Amino acid sequence: MNIGTFHAARDNGHRLYSYSRPVTRRWFRKLDGKIAVSPAAVSLVSRYFDGYFNVIPNGIDFAWWSAERTGRPEFADGKKTILFVGRPEKRKGLKYALRAFAELRERRDDIRLVVVGAGDFHRYERAMHDVEDVVFRANVPYDELPTYHASADVFCAPNTGNESQGYVLMEAMAAGVPTVASNIEGFAGVITDGVDGVLVKPKDAGALARAVDAVLGDQALALKLSAAGRARAATYAWDKVARRVLSYYERLVYEREQVAEAARRRIEG
Numbered sequence: 001m002n003i004g005t006f007h008a009a010r011d012n013g014h015r016l017y018s019y020s021r022p023v024t025r026r027w028f029r030k031l032d033g034k035i036a037v038s039p040a041a042v043s044l045v046s047r048y049f050d051g052y053f054n055v056i057p058n059g060i061d062f063a064w065w066s067a068e069r070t071g072r073p074e075f076a077d078g079k080k081t082i083l084f085v086g087r088p089e090k091r092k093g094l095k096y097a098l099r100a101f102a103e104l105r106e107r108r109d110d111i112r113l114v115v116v117g118a119g120d121f122h123r124y125e126r127a128m129h130d131v132e133d134v135v136f137r138a139n140v141p142y143d144e145l146p147t148y149h150a151s152a153d154v155f156c157a158p159n160t161g162n163e164s165q166g167y168v169l170m171e172a173m174a175a176g177v178p179t180v181a182s183n184i185e186g187f188a189g190v191i192t193d194g195v196d197g198v199l200v201k202p203k204d205a206g207a208l209a210r211a212v213d214a215v216l217g218d219q220a221l222a223l224k225l226s227a228a229g230r231a232r233a234a235t236y237a238w239d240k241v242a243r244r245v246l247s248y249y250e251r252l253v254y255e256r257e258q259v260a261e262a263a264r265r266r267i268e269g
Contacts, residue, residue, distance in 0.1 A: 006036040038165045040186040059241035065174035071151035083152035088119045093158035099205035149175035157181040173229035196228035
């Protein structure tokens with residue numbers, strides 16, 4: 001039984017798929033089934049290959065992310081914490097988070113932005129040296145990440161595109177952090193706007209600032225998004241995802257057996 005899994009998402013296509021298509025087409029025809037991790041991944045691969053793709057997402061360790069934790073003591077001063085988690089890559093949209101925070105900081109002094117990720121943030125630190133309460137934490141060990149989520153009042157993900165699913169959203173939602181994210185294809189498959197998170201126009205720092213401010217200023221909204229987001233993230237727990245994958249394999253095996261049985265009857269017949 002040959003199953004292909006497809007994870008990539010690119011807004012403008014993928015050169016690897018394009019260049020390798022003459023070779024991979026032969027391999028593709030040998031597949032008994034195809035799994036894509038999101039509608040965004042389907043959008044990409046279906047540009048190059050026909051057929052049905054069963055959408056089964058990647059999972060998260062929901063129990064680990066949803067466990068109750070104590071926030072970081074350095075952030076326990078009463079200020080509202082906005083959390084960004086991601087590498088300093090252009091598509092992660094950090095510059096829009098920084099611009100949104102600078103805009104918010106002009107009208108309120110009870111907030112901080114915490115930027116966590118793997119990579120060199122020195123360029124961004126220099127750009128924000130005149131803005132107070134921006135904290136950069138590079139190369140934080142993975143097992144410490146949830147302590148930052150436990151300190152956060154809102155999570156922001158201003159990514160600009162090319163995201164197949166949005167792990168950072170699922171992790172933040174599992175941790176119970178109200179989440180504001182760009183309305184891009186990979187994220188819109190995880191968040192339902194106004195229900196379990198807030199989606200905003202990509203590359204719009206003003207829209208991001210307004211959405212974050214709305215969540216910080218409305219406790220009832222924050223609690224609603226926290227609870228609904230956690231419930232949504234629970235659907236990505238690995239045990240649930242594994243059951244979906246197993247069910248798909250079992251269906252394909254059954255269909256193959258039915259085809260073989262029909263062929264046998266025709267021969268005998």
